[in-house]
Amino acid sequence: MENKQIAITEFGGVNTLAIQTNSVPTPKSGEIVVKVAFSGINPIDVKTRAGLGWAAAQNKDNLPWVPGYDISGQVFSCGDGVSRFSNGDNVAGFIGFPLVGGGYSQYVCVPENDLCAVPDAVTLEAAAALPLAGQTAAQAINKAQVKEGDRVLILAGAGGVGHLAVQIAVAAKAEVFTTCSESNLDYMATLGAHAINYHFAPASERVSEVDVLIDLVGGDTALDALKCLNDEARIVTVPTLSAELICDKAKLLGFQATGMLVEPAPEQLETMLYMVSVGILKTEIQTTFPMKEVQAAHLQVETGHTRGKVLLKMQEG
Numbered sequence: 001m002e003n004k005q006i007a008i009t010e011f012g013g014v015n016t017l018a019i020q021t022n023s024v025p026t027p028k029s030g031e032i033v034v035k036v037a038f039s040g041i042n043p044i045d046v047k048t049r050a051g052l053g054w055a056a057a058q059n060k061d062n063l064p065w066v067p068g069y070d071i072s073g074q075v076f077s078c079g080d081g082v083s084r085f086s087n088g089d090n091v092a093g094f095i096g097f098p099l100v101g102g103g104y105s106q107y108v109c110v111p112e113n114d115l116c117a118v119p120d121a122v123t124l125e126a127a128a129a130l131p132l133a134g135q136t137a138a139q140a141i142n143k144a145q146v147k148e149g150d151r152v153l154i155l156a157g158a159g160g161v162g163h164l165a166v167q168i169a170v171a172a173k174a175e176v177f178t179t180c181s182e183s184n185l186d187y188m189a190t191l192g193a194h195a196i197n198y199h200f201a202p203a204s205e206r207v208s209e210v211d212v213l214i215d216l217v218g219g220d221t222a223l224d225a226l227k228c229l230n231d232e233a234r235i236v237t238v239p240t241l242s243a244e245l246i247c248d249k250a251k252l253l254g255f256q257a258t259g260m261l262v263e264p265a266p267e268q269l270e271t272m273l274y275m276v277s278v279g280i281l282k283t284e285i286q287t288t289f290p291m292k293e294v295q296a297a298h299l300q301v302e303t304g305h306t307r308g309k310v311l312l313k314m315q316e317g
């Protein structure tokens with residue numbers, strides 16, 4: 001049986017993404033082969049394909065390389081000692097982060113402990129939308145110690161991380177402000193946030209007395225948002241490329257500021273899957289592309305204006 005995978009053949013534009021065919025892996029002890037239904041695309045995949053950032057630097061001698069950290073699908077086969085899952089179970093995982101990847105595959109072998117069961121009430125599409133983005137959102141909100149009554153400003157609330165961060169902050173009873181384009185104003189309001197159209201005016205002209213800044217944009221946009229903050233404000237800046245610059249500036253101004261690198265934590269994914277199953281967390285999926293349209297999927301993420309997530313459907317037919 002064949003296992004189609006999408007590989008980065010060299011660093012560059014979307015035409016460097018190609019389908020390669022391998023055999024289905026055999027699981028070793030403690031491992032599971034997942035028949036991947038959906039694979040999530042994250043901006044890091046696109047940056048790595050373009051040769052940018054540390055994941056590209058680490059993989060430069062390792063091409064062709066199969067990217068992808070978010071998967072959902074069914075257990076296909078189990079190695080010795082696997083105890084929590086059986087063939088056919090629906091699972092999801094945040095896998096191979098950061099250097100191994102492998103999620104853009106029809107079949108992928110992963111340690112049992114990296115997987116979570118997907119509740120019956122959760123679609124495999126929703127499950128593939130959650131792993132990296134959901135855990136980034138939860139870990140950013142935790143790092144910033146968001147608590148009841150905080151005024152929280154989330155830059156880019158409509159994106160993959162943002163739409164989940166907004167909901168988690170609202171659930172923590174914070175008063176949430178977020179920036180987005182006009183087309184997302186209503187969507188952000190339905191999630192419980194005060195939405196600010198950043199094309200109309202910068203955040204600093206629209207909101208003040210902010211206790212927590214969750215920055216999902218970086219650069220000048222984040223520097224502008226420092227003008228919205230209270231004296232004791234906490235800042236978590238998520239894009240790695242500008243984190244040092246923003247933390248340095250923020251600290252000069254007397255704020256607490258930190259960057260972050262998301263860490264896979266299966267129990268956190270399990271909690272989010274539960275929240276989706278009972279309807280208190282909603283995933284937004286802009287488009288699901290067939291795997292053979294991966295180039296279009298990367299172009300969509302590259303626009304920087306995806307609402308929620310972009311997925312790949314990994315099985316044909």
Ligand SMILES: NC(=O)c1ccc[n+]([C@@H]2O[C@H](COP(=O)([O-])OP(=O)(O)OC[C@H]3O[C@@H](n4cnc5c(N)ncnc54)[C@H](OP(=O)(O)O)[C@@H]3O)[C@@H](O)[C@H]2O)c1
Binds near residue numbers: 043155179221306
């Ligand atoms: N450090 C880590 O561990 C880590 C983990 C995950 C993600 N990240 C990084 O965090 C960033 C966000 O990730 P993501 O997955 O959420 O990206 P994404 O889904 O591609 O974000 C797209 C969203 O960004 C919004 N946006 C674009 N420019 C904006 C601006 N100037 N102001 C406000 N919103 C703006 C768009 O909203 P509109 O269409 O409404 O304009 C769109 O909804 C990326 O840089 C990613 O690489 C880092």
